[in-house]
Amino acid sequence: MYVSARSDYAVRAMLAIAADDSQELVKAAALASAQEIPLSFLQGILLDLRRAGLLHSHRGVEGGYALARAASTITVGDVLRAVSGSLTTVRGLPADFAIYHGVATGLREVWLAVHSAIEEVVDQTTLADLLVRPHGSPVG
Numbered sequence: 617m618y619v620s621a622r623s624d625y626a627v628r629a630m631l632a633i634a635a636d637d638s639q640e641l642v643k644a645a646a647l648a649s650a651q652e653i654p655l656s657f658l659q660g661i662l663l664d665l666r667r668a669g670l671l672h673s674h675r676g677v678e679g680g681y682a683l684a685r686a687a688s689t690i691t692v693g694d695v696l697r698a699v700s701g702s703l704t705t706v707r708g709l710p711a712d713f714a715i716y717h718g719v720a721t722g723l724r725e726v727w728l729a730v731h732s733a734i735e736e737v738v739d740q741t742t743l744a745d746l747l748v749r750p751h752g753s754p755v756g
Contacts, residue, residue, distance in 0.1 A: 617704050617734050625653045626661045626699040627692055630670065634687040634743045641680025661699055668698035687747065693738035703738065704731040 628651045633642045644662060648655040662681060665671045672684050683690065696703055702710035704727065711731040714724050 617730070620700060622657075622661060623696050623700050625651070625658060626665060627695050629653065629658060629661060630665065630683070630690065630695050630743055631746055633671070633681055634683055634690075635747055641674055641678070641682050643680040647681070664699045665695070668694070670694060670698055683743075687743035688745075690743050691739050692741045692743075692746075693735065695743075696738060703734050 629647055632647055632651055636642050644659055645655060647653070648658045651658075653661075662671060662673070666673050666681075669684055670690055671681050673679070673681050693703065704711045706714040706727050711727040714727050716723050
């Protein structure tokens with residue numbers, strides 16, 4: 617699994633929105649500044665997260681972003697899929713599209729096992745889990 621800057625930024629943005637206790641909408645500019653994410657890049661990420669149903673957005677002076685569901689129901693896997701599609705790829709395609717012949721036939725099963733292991737971690741880790749975990753504690 618390769619974690620792109622886009623994926624990392626998306627999870628960080630979602631965590632920052634989830635951690636905001638002010639009950640006010642989080643503005644993109646404030647989020648970009650606090651997480652050191654280029655604003656123009658963040659805006660595209662926020663759009664993908666909204667389209668995936670993970671965020672609500674409101675326009676205007678009082679506008680901003682809020683989680684569409686409770687942090688305890690949004691997994692890291694949900695966020696990663698919203699901005700990146702498949703969790704694991706082989707030569708740019710989802711792992712289950714990998715087809716091999718001859719001596720490499722068994723390699724497909726390795727890639728599928730890697731995909732399953734990654735899925736197990738990211739689909740069982742919610743934003744709420746990450747917010748309550750002491751800093752530096754490993755996942756799992």
